[in-house]
Amino acid sequence: MYTFLDRGETSITLKPEMTASVVRAYLEHSLGKQQVLNKLYYISPMFRQERPQAGRFRQFNQFGAEALGSEDPSLDAEMIIMSYDILKELGLKDLTIKINSLGVPKSREKYKKLLREYLEGRLDELSEESKKRVETNILRVLDSKDERDIKVVEDAPMLIEHLDDESLEHFEKVKQILLSAGVSFEIDPKLVRGLDYYTHTTFELISGKVGSQSALLGGGRYDNLVEELGGKSTPGVGFAAGIERILLACENEACLNLPEQKLDVYFVRLDKELAKQTYDLSLLFRRKGLNVELDYALRSVKAQMREANKLNARFVLFFGGEEYENDKIRLKNMETSEEQTLELTNVEGILKTIKGA
């Protein structure tokens, strides 16, 4: 994390994620007393002091959702389905949903003991890093990328085989809902979280198009977090999505179909002497709600037309010349190349023609 002293010598830390902040806001405003279930969302920048790489920045943006106040597995499923639908709607195709269950801390502790016994029996086959992980964060050994570790982990006991009955039932219900919603998923027993407040469901949406940092979003249940932050025991479930990483996936799948930028009108000034009048007229049309551009460099008509074309203008208004002397203005539809002459004083009429097209 980025931590530093401010001018008052107070230690400040930039937030690396939002869930804790959401829970703190939930507690500060006693949201739990206003209604049983609170569904919340956020969009915010986050900061992490890591070396940047593809899909990873030190400052990045996340959006996420949290549901506080219910342990109903249908909410776990809802989070997965919603986040999947969002990515689908963006047009992403190369997506995999991975889910797992961490059970409850009690059964997880028992499992960790089993895993430790197993790994300590084959310690000399592990990578140097994983030897350390056995001490610091043993569950992380499971998703090591080192081939030696992968081989050892193949025969290791899996958490999901050592869940208590209640946790299994919860996990079963989540899977049922996903299946009935037509959402396919993979169970990944190696999808683990290190911290104690996590319970039951964990999930990630993986893209095959963004390089090594492949999780576009991740989430899960944290029934013990609110209590850990000083509130009364309140279950919760949520997810967080990395916006830049999603954009990278969209770019690599060429699927982000943003609407084409269109300009309503480009004003072409026919006479250089009319620069001021052209400018004034453009302001008038902008105030009427049109998206208007014009030349600021006294350029030729041809140059202005080229710019109008480049800016994707729907219409061009030719201002000046003979028409101007007769209180008229010439309007050109850039798509059809059709032109018509309109009364300069009849601003509403010009507006109507442009807006109606």
Added chain:
RNA sequence: GUGGGUGUAGCUCAGUUGGUUAGAGCGUCUGGUUGUGGCCCAGAAGGUCGUGGGUUCAAUUCCCAUCACUCACCCCA
């Protein structure tokens, strides 16, 4: 934190085995006859070759340092 790669025009990149004026495509600007775009044609502008130092008669090119970017490991809340 560790390791690799790359820095040349606004962008994408070529190139210089050390030697006069450093190139292309795209983009920009101007023009191709009175006041009309896209396509096409012609021309122009634009670079202290990331920065600092060293070697050399000579460095954009070789060496060192530094900065930036980038990929992977690590981390993963």
